[in-house]
Amino acid sequence: MASPAVTSTDTLHRSSFSAKARSTSSNAVSTYAAESRRTRRALLLGVAVVTLLAVVSMFVGVTDVSLPALLSGDPAAWEIFWISRLPRTAAVILAGMAVAVAGLIMQLMARNKFVEPSMVGTVESATMGILVATIAFPSAALFAKMGIASLFAVAGTWLFLTIINRLPSRNTLLVPLVGIMLGGVIGSITTFFAYRYDLLQTLNTWMIGDFSGVIRGRYELLWIVAAVTAIGYIAADRFTVAGMGADFTTNLGMNYKAIMRLGMTIVALISAIVVTTVGALPFLGLVVPQLVSLFFGDNLRRSAPLTAVTGAGLVLVCDILSRTIRFPYEVPVGMIMSVLGAALFLILLLRSQRKEASRPRA
Numbered sequence: 432m433a434s435p436a437v438t439s440t441d442t443l444h445r446s447s448f449s450a451k452a453r454s455t456s457s458n459a460v461s462t463y464a465a466e467s468r469r470t471r472r473a474l475l476l477g478v479a480v481v482t483l484l485a486v487v488s489m490f491v492g493v494t495d496v497s498l499p500a501l502l503s504g505d506p507a508a509w510e511i512f513w514i515s516r517l518p519r520t521a522a523v524i525l526a527g528m529a530v531a532v533a534g535l536i537m538q539l540m541a542r543n544k545f546v547e548p549s550m551v552g553t554v555e556s557a558t559m560g561i562l563v564a565t566i567a568f569p570s571a572a573l574f575a576k577m578g579i580a581s582l583f584a585v586a587g588t589w590l591f592l593t594i595i596n597r598l599p600s601r602n603t604l605l606v607p608l609v610g611i612m613l614g615g616v617i618g619s620i621t622t623f624f625a626y627r628y629d630l631l632q633t634l635n636t637w638m639i640g641d642f643s644g645v646i647r648g649r650y651e652l653l654w655i656v657a658a659v660t661a662i663g664y665i666a667a668d669r670f671t672v673a674g675m676g677a678d679f680t681t682n683l684g685m686n687y688k689a690i691m692r693l694g695m696t697i698v699a700l701i702s703a704i705v706v707t708t709v710g711a712l713p714f715l716g717l718v719v720p721q722l723v724s725l726f727f728g729d730n731l732r733r734s735a736p737l738t739a740v741t742g743a744g745l746v747l748v749c750d751i752l753s754r755t756i757r758f759p760y761e762v763p764v765g766m767i768m769s770v771l772g773a774a775l776f777l778i779l780l781l782r783s784q785r786k787e788a789s790r791p792r793a
Contacts, residue, residue: 534716714772
């Protein structure tokens with residue numbers, strides 16, 4: 432039988448432990464609620480900024496489409512607005528949102544923050560698919576060509592993931608280096624056949640993002656990527672778990688391979704549709720998830736809406752610059768994004784190296 436002194440000590444320890452557990456749980460709940468409020472405020476601010484940029488975007492261009500002209504009922508101004516300005520702004524927002532979220536999913540699947548679809552061979556594979564469809568089935572419908580491009584994009588993504596899973600080391604810089612080399616090989620093969628069939632000029636239109644050809648009736652395919660992006664958001668928790676590894680996912684009773692297949696399909700569909708419609712948007716899927724992760728963490732459920740809004744805002748800024756930097760002429764938006772994205776990528780890369788160098792060595 433325990434003595435009264437021992438029983439009193441055990442009770443005191445249990446009470447202390449319970450108090451600490453309640454305090455820790457209360458702090459965790461308070462921290463989560465504070466982060467959720469901060470994320471909602473940032474999201475509302477982001478939506479307001481994107482709305483303002485979208486309004487500016489609809490009134491930038493060679494043809495005079497001003498608010499007074501629209502309010503006065505000018506038929507020419509309204510025609511340009513409905514046929515060109517509104518579809519172009521919608522295409523910019525849809526493509527920016529989708530590519531940024533695809534980059535976020537790609538980084539979780541590869542478990543590396545320095546990869547995106549245009550750096551691991553996915554976009555190059557989609558371009559090869561479009562080229563194959565153009566050569567083999569020149570009279571095929573756009574949906575058929577997009578389907579072939581999606582199959583090639585899935586194959587390219589699967590090949591990249593297979594290669595990095597066989598690497599002896601998951602070094603932060605080795606994974607994107609392998610992706611760049613794979614993309615280079617696929618791009619070289621595509622360029623060779625484009626040269627053989629005199630399709631180099633057509634190939635360039637897919638490799639460089641450009642919204643100048645977007646008008647009503649030529650961008651509606653991008654609404655499909657909005658639906659695909661929504662599916663990615665619904666499955667956000669599964670991708671977050673899969674990003675922790677196959678063993679962890681399997682121990683939670685989830686099908687790791689099925690989640691990876693879903694992720695590859697989403698990334699491939701977004702890449703194929705965006706490349707088919709407006710061309711490749713370099714670095715977008717790389718820098719936007721990184722920037723959002725720096726300030727709001729890695730939880731996909733919370734960061735996906737912010738990533739989508741930030742992606743749309745960044746492409747809107749680049750598109751407005753592409754139309755004003757040599758006004759009245761226009762440069763491809765892919766050119767602006769390459770310069771801006773490369774600069775941001777180098778900053779993030781150097782920041783990561785300084786962070787690793789400052790860690791204490793064992």
